[in-house]
Amino acid sequence: MARQGDPPFLVAGGGISGLTTALALARGGHRVRVLERAPQFAEVGAGLQVGPNASRMLDRLGVLEAVTPDAFFPSRLTLRDARTGERITSLETGEAFRERFGYRYFVAHRADLHRAVYEACRETGLVEMVPGKDVQRIEESPAGAVVHCADGSRYTTGALVGADGLRSRTRGVLVGDGDPDDSGYVAYRGTIPIEALAEHGGLREPDGMVIWVGPGLHLVQYPVRRGELCNQVATIDTRRWTESSQDPAAQLQAAFAGTCPDVRAGVALMDTSRRWSLFDRAPVTGWSRGGITLVGDAAHPMLQYLAQGACQAIEDAVVLADCVEEHPGETERAFQAYEALRAPRTARVQTTARTWGEVLHTDGIGAQMRAALLAARNPVDYDVVDWLYDIAPSTTAQNTAKEPLA
Missing domain, CATH: 3.50.50.60 (FAD/NAD(P)-binding domain)
Incomplete structure (x- = not known):
């Protein structure tokens, strides 16, 4: 008792x-x-x-x-191609977003x-x-x-x-x-001073959050702490780059070697002393x-x-x-x-x-189809995230809504 x-x-x-x-x-x-x-x-x-x-x-x-x-x-959440740097789609998270959901992201x-x-x-x-x-x-x-x-x-x-x-x-x-189930992916996480990216041109979208996506990898960048720091999360599929598997730093660099300059600049500043397996x-x-x-x-x-x-x-x-x-x-x-x-x-x-x-991590025809499907998406089309953001947590009535695409 x-x-x-x-x-x-x-x-x-x-x-x-x-x-x-x-x-x-x-x-x-x-x-x-x-x-x-x-x-x-x-x-x-x-x-x-x-x-x-x-x-x-x-x-x-x-x-x-x-x-x-x-x-x-952030003013928007943007999905970009990690190799070409081209924008794939965006979700605006400013006033229209707040009016829709009651709160900002x-x-x-x-x-x-x-x-x-x-x-x-x-x-x-x-x-x-x-x-x-x-x-x-x-x-x-x-x-x-x-x-x-x-x-x-x-x-x-x-x-x-x-x-x-x-x-x-x-x-x-x-x-x-x-x-738990091991996805095979690992994430390198950390913050760096915003100034550290200045010599490389700074953040591509300093007022937004960017997700750079590529085959078996992605990099997320966004400011924190009043915009003084940049948070970065670099994620890779360790099953694709096995030749450097005993060296986390080398494996990260090998994975992102073919990406655009913005992405490589951010990855070069990542702390590789620790990484997290994704389960x-x-x-x-x-x-x-x-x-x-x-x-x-x-x-x-x-x-x-x-x-x-x-x-x-x-x-x-x-x-x-x-x-x-x-x-x-x-x-x-x-x-x-x-x-x-x-x-x-x-x-x-x-x-x-x-x-x-x-x-996010698809390659070849899958990546082409993703770009084609999302290219014409309106950045203030929130129907795809209604099920996630506009639901009272004590109800399940909206669980049949559409899957999120951005």
Whole structure:
């Protein structure tokens, strides 16, 4: 049994997903304890794209204004050919976009969003954040779950939320589907001063975000931190450039050797000391049982191609808190209702992200068809993204809308 006075909700994982879930529950008046493996609560990584579906939720949680002062609001999202530099299509994200969806598209540093949510959690007085707690084992119990940490500590709870990421131990208890799927792609990520690109002509679109696409590769560039830094993400299919596989820097340069000068200039400035393999999982159900449920990557890890990993985790947090409010004192029923609402939505995002990755990285006739189909697209035609951006996260009514093309 839980000790008298213990918070009724326990969240495993103190990243954006876990803290946003804690904040959403705290906004409903619930006490929450968050266990974080690292010795302090912090976020690694660089840029983070935030669509209006997530902005809407951050606004509701009262943290949007704390994130946006240092954010960058691109005027457009542009797809360009990495080899020729030619524009393929654009999606305008200015006033017409805001009028359509209620919020602008923005990009921020991951640490800025994490810090804003962390401070909001602290200010509620209802969230206890405990660092240095590496969750090693989870036991289901009639009352909920017992969580065992590497330091020997143990926590008993009636409501456990697994926000412990791609290789979630909490998921292992509920789903038990083994290792995630390796896409074969890796991503090099980092920020550089905007001035570093000046001698190469600067950013092609300093007021927008550019995705340079080519066979088995792409490079994303956009400003962050008030436009002082440029965030770059270079992604390559390691199965195409195997001759340099033991040297990450050489493999990156080999992959982008045939691209246009703008792209090569950006890639030459990439930090190659670390890179991330890109994993996801096929959609499943069954990630809520008894007093345990999952949020974010623990429930539905997805590839990066729709920039929705964090956005879907933020949606999860709000819907979970709503279901808890709708079923007071009935944790199992609330968690089941949450999964029923979220599983169709997140499954579509997962599968569409996979498809969009194939579209971005196609070669030959596929690339020619992509260019031909998108050439005449109106930059303010938002029908293709309505399903993603203009949906209340607690509904699935629009899940039959068209797939996104840009």
